[in-house]
Amino acid sequence: xxxxxxxxxxxxxxxxxVGAAVRQAxxxxxxxxxxxxTTLDLIAQRAGVAKTTVYRRWxxxxxxxxxxxxxxxxxxxxxxxxxxxxxxxAAQVREPSVRRLLVGLVGEAGQDESVRAELRARIRxxxxxxxxxxxxxxxxxxxxxxxxxxxxLLHRLAMTGELTDTDALAVTDLATRLxxxx
Amino acid sequence: xxxxxxxxxxxxxxxxxVGAAVRQAxxxxxxxxxxxxTTLDLIAQRAGVAKTTVYRRWxxxxxxxxxxxxxxxxxxxxxxxxxxxxxxxAAQVREPSVRRLLVGLVGEAGQDESVRAELRARIRxxxxxxxxxxxxxxxxxxxxxxxxxxxxLLHRLAMTGELTDTDALAVTDLATRLxxxx
Amino acid sequence: xxxxxxxxxxxxxxxxxVGAAVRQAxxxxxxxxxxxxTTLDLIAQRAGVAKTTVYRRWxxxxxxxxxxxxxxxxxxxxxxxxxxxxxxxAAQVREPSVRRLLVGLVGEAGQDESVRAELRARIRxxxxxxxxxxxxxxxxxxxxxxxxxxxxLLHRLAMTGELTDTDALAVTDLATRLxxxx
Amino acid sequence: xxxxxxxxxxxxxxxxxVGAAVRQAxxxxxxxxxxxxTTLDLIAQRAGVAKTTVYRRWxxxxxxxxxxxxxxxxxxxxxxxxxxxxxxxAAQVREPSVRRLLVGLVGEAGQDESVRAELRARIRxxxxxxxxxxxxxxxxxxxxxxxxxxxxLLHRLAMTGELTDTDALAVTDLATRLxxxx
DNA sequence: ATGTAACCGAGACGGTACGTCGGGTCTTCAA
DNA sequence: TTGAAGACCCGACGTACCGTCTCGGTTACAT
Numbered sequence: 001x002x003x004x005x006x007x008x009x010x011x012x013x014x015x016x017x018v019g020a021a022v023r024q025a026x027x028x029x030x031x032x033x034x035x036x037x038t039t040l041d042l043i044a045q046r047a048g049v050a051k052t053t054v055y056r057r058w059x060x061x062x063x064x065x066x067x068x069x070x071x072x073x074x075x076x077x078x079x080x081x082x083x084x085x086x087x088x089x090a091a092q093v094r095e096p097s098v099r100r101l102l103v104g105l106v107g108e109a110g111q112d113e114s115v116r117a118e119l120r121a122r123i124r125x126x127x128x129x130x131x132x133x134x135x136x137x138x139x140x141x142x143x144x145x146x147x148x149x150x151x152x153l154l155h156r157l158a159m160t161g162e163l164t165d166t167d168a169l170a171v172t173d174l175a176t177r178l179x180x181x182x
Numbered sequence: 183x184x185x186x187x188x189x190x191x192x193x194x195x196x197x198x199x200v201g202a203a204v205r206q207a208x209x210x211x212x213x214x215x216x217x218x219x220t221t222l223d224l225i226a227q228r229a230g231v232a233k234t235t236v237y238r239r240w241x242x243x244x245x246x247x248x249x250x251x252x253x254x255x256x257x258x259x260x261x262x263x264x265x266x267x268x269x270x271x272a273a274q275v276r277e278p279s280v281r282r283l284l285v286g287l288v289g290e291a292g293q294d295e296s297v298r299a300e301l302r303a304r305i306r307x308x309x310x311x312x313x314x315x316x317x318x319x320x321x322x323x324x325x326x327x328x329x330x331x332x333x334x335l336l337h338r339l340a341m342t343g344e345l346t347d348t349d350a351l352a353v354t355d356l357a358t359r360l361x362x363x364x
Numbered sequence: 365x366x367x368x369x370x371x372x373x374x375x376x377x378x379x380x381x382v383g384a385a386v387r388q389a390x391x392x393x394x395x396x397x398x399x400x401x402t403t404l405d406l407i408a409q410r411a412g413v414a415k416t417t418v419y420r421r422w423x424x425x426x427x428x429x430x431x432x433x434x435x436x437x438x439x440x441x442x443x444x445x446x447x448x449x450x451x452x453x454a455a456q457v458r459e460p461s462v463r464r465l466l467v468g469l470v471g472e473a474g475q476d477e478s479v480r481a482e483l484r485a486r487i488r489x490x491x492x493x494x495x496x497x498x499x500x501x502x503x504x505x506x507x508x509x510x511x512x513x514x515x516x517l518l519h520r521l522a523m524t525g526e527l528t529d530t531d532a533l534a535v536t537d538l539a540t541r542l543x544x545x546x
Numbered sequence: 547x548x549x550x551x552x553x554x555x556x557x558x559x560x561x562x563x564v565g566a567a568v569r570q571a572x573x574x575x576x577x578x579x580x581x582x583x584t585t586l587d588l589i590a591q592r593a594g595v596a597k598t599t600v601y602r603r604w605x606x607x608x609x610x611x612x613x614x615x616x617x618x619x620x621x622x623x624x625x626x627x628x629x630x631x632x633x634x635x636a637a638q639v640r641e642p643s644v645r646r647l648l649v650g651l652v653g654e655a656g657q658d659e660s661v662r663a664e665l666r667a668r669i670r671x672x673x674x675x676x677x678x679x680x681x682x683x684x685x686x687x688x689x690x691x692x693x694x695x696x697x698x699l700l701h702r703l704a705m706t707g708e709l710t711d712t713d714a715l716a717v718t719d720l721a722t723r724l725x726x727x728x
Numbered sequence: 729a730t731g732t733a734a735c736c737g738a739g740a741c742g743g744t745a746c747g748t749c750g751g752g753t754c755t756t757c758a759a
Numbered sequence: 760t761t762g763a764a765g766a767c768c769c770g771a772c773g774t775a776c777c778g779t780c781t782c783g784g785t786t787a788c789a790t
Binding site for chain 1: 216217218219282285286288289290291292293295298301302306325326329330332333334335336337338339340341342343349352353356359360
Binding site: 010018050052 | 733734736737738739
């Protein structure tokens with residue numbers, strides 16, 4: 001979805017399908033073994049690609065992970081009411097691969113501003129922009145709602161390892177009220 | 183605060199002050215350099231202790247970090263109203279050392295159930311128990327409020343690197359309403 | 365045979381049998397696992413004794429090993445001819461426990477003069493003295509013969525891991541001729 | 547001289563000079579501080595190379611030492627008489643670096659068959675082959691002579707820490723007679 | 729056709745941290 | 760004083776992973 005695909009001038013063109021294969025491998029492996037437990041060598045191997053190739057397209061493991069995650073999330077659904085995109089977000093976080101990617105990335109973000117920036121631009125902003133455009137909400141409010149939903153669910157997961165429907169519901173309710181009540 | 187204390191009998195007693203010195207060193211270093219940037223060798227060195235001594239008392243870097251964090255947090259204040267402990271919690275999360283410890287630990291928690299368990303027992307449970315005893319609230323509700331506050335703030339931090347007063351306030355409000363409104 | 369048994373003045377007397385038990389444990393373990401593969405903790409454990417006790421009686425692992433070895437070798441037989449003590453020596457070296465003790469000790473000797481001295485005094489000198497007294501040979505000659513027999517056989521063992529009768533015979537012959545032919 | 551050379555195809559080629567630099571560092575350090583007193587970290591550092599690089603080329607400290615020793619020994623001189631290679635061998639053993647390498651390796655050999663095998667193939671066999679080819683001697687006899695010379699001198703060194711000319715001469719005499727007298 | 733420039737696979741390399749192991753010392757309590 | 764128990768210091772071990780680098784060889788597109 002963006003291993004910066006723009007490669008205008010000469011030279012051998014990039015092999016098609018490599019980007020997808022690598023993201024796919026990363027997603028699977030991280031879902032299976034967690035973020036830290038997944039090696040770039042491993043990813044490259046499963047994707048049938050050399051490690052160099054991965055590093056040519058992505059700056060680091062974190063950036064590959066962000067890209068994988070963005071690809072995995074896709075766009076929020078174009079629903080009629082405000083609740084549906086928030087519910088969709090919560091559902092996404094409950095997916096094991098999304099969750100483990102997020103948890104790993106939050107860890108990295110603490111260490112590295114460029115990861116934070118990328119995370120904002122590639123993950124949160126699309127969501128926010130969607131709600132702003134669709135429902136005319138204020139961007140800061142939606143950002144906060146995003147952080148509340150993702151953060152709370154992630155942290156719950158980090159604490160207990162699982163997440164009940166009731167909890168997810170409570171949090172989405174909360175976030176919805178947050179956006180409304182301003 | 184608990185690198186385990188009750189030891190049977192016999193043998194050279196543990197050197198007094200080692201636990202405190204190591205926690206102190208860990209706290210400082212993690213505040214300065216972040217969780218991942220802090221080595222056990224470094225901690226041991228600053229604490230004036232051999233690395234093996236650290237590993238004798240704590241199973242791993244994560245467990246030392248949890249212990250350090252628990253020690254750092256202390257008990258929530260015995261306030262009269264329900265708001266104060268939640269505000270206190272938010273304030274704690276905004277402390278650089280607490281925050282960096284938490285961020286690091288949330289990352290590890292994804293990988294390791296024993297870290298999750300320890301995190302629940304040493305960090306969240308004391309808070310919850312306090313609110314339950316003091317105000318007669320339901321434990322699951324308080325747990326959730328804890329996860330919302332800590333998770334949301336942490337995630338906001340992970341996304342932006344900073345945290346405004348307004349945001350912190352919004353989140354504490356939310357959590358308070360959550361506990362009430364059930 | 366000499367964990368320096370002289371303990372004149374007051375205090376609790378040494379427990380009888382400890383010396384023998386430790387030597388026994390050391391011998392067995394080194395025969396089974398080699399010198400380097402044998403830990404002092406292991407020895408103490410098998411001897412049913414605390415590590416401290418071992419270190420109170422012997423200066424170091426090497427010195428315990430030398431003592432064990434001396435005990436194990438005993439005195440050369442009071443034979444009538446000169447050949448028999450040399451043959452006896454060769455036979456001793458072929459014993460697994462003796463061999464592994466020797467190999468380990470030779471390694472340590474390279475690093476530590478006190479080990480060398482002890483080795484001379486406790487292992488080689490008794491042998492030499494015996495041949496000097498019994499057959500009126502010159503001490504330096506016998507010392508050399510000792511070094512040739514033990515050294516050659518040990519080195520053969522180090523190279524091949526085993527030792528045939530013919531080789532052993534050839535070496536003893538050689539050494540005998542050496543002592544004679546001067 | 548052989549941290550293995552023939553590599554298949556592809557990949558970044560090994561940096562030239564690394565092998566020599568590491569062997570050189572190992573030789574110097576072991577001559578200065580003895581086998582056991584020499585760390586792989588130290589060797590790597592002095593060679594200006596990462597520790598991982600050393601471990602990539604040599605299986606262990608022992609194998610590096612064998613390689614260093616083989617490199618150091620070189621080939622026996624192409625003399626006209628049988629005495630000269632044996633004298634050469636004795637002279638080599640008296641070199642501090644050779645001696646300390648050998649002593650260390652003999653110790654390891656007791657623990658590890660792969661070290662024994664390597665020692666035979668890289669150290670003893672070249673010597674033996676030379677004498678067999680040059681003088682038509684039987685390989686087992688020369689092997690034995692090798693073990694007698696090296697073993698006896700090493701053991702003498704282990705016992706006394708030094709080695710006089712007379713002793714060295716006596717041993718080479720012995721070994722020469724051994725090869726002849728069969 | 730030929731040059732150029734980017735691609736890819738393979739794998740060496742530097743660097744840093746990890747957690748473990750073993751020798752030897754020290755400290756306390758009990759005998 | 761001895762012994763048991765076990766904490767402690769020190770220093771080395773070998774492994775793992777990240778991200779960089781250097782090859783040989785390949786593949787379009789522009790000249």
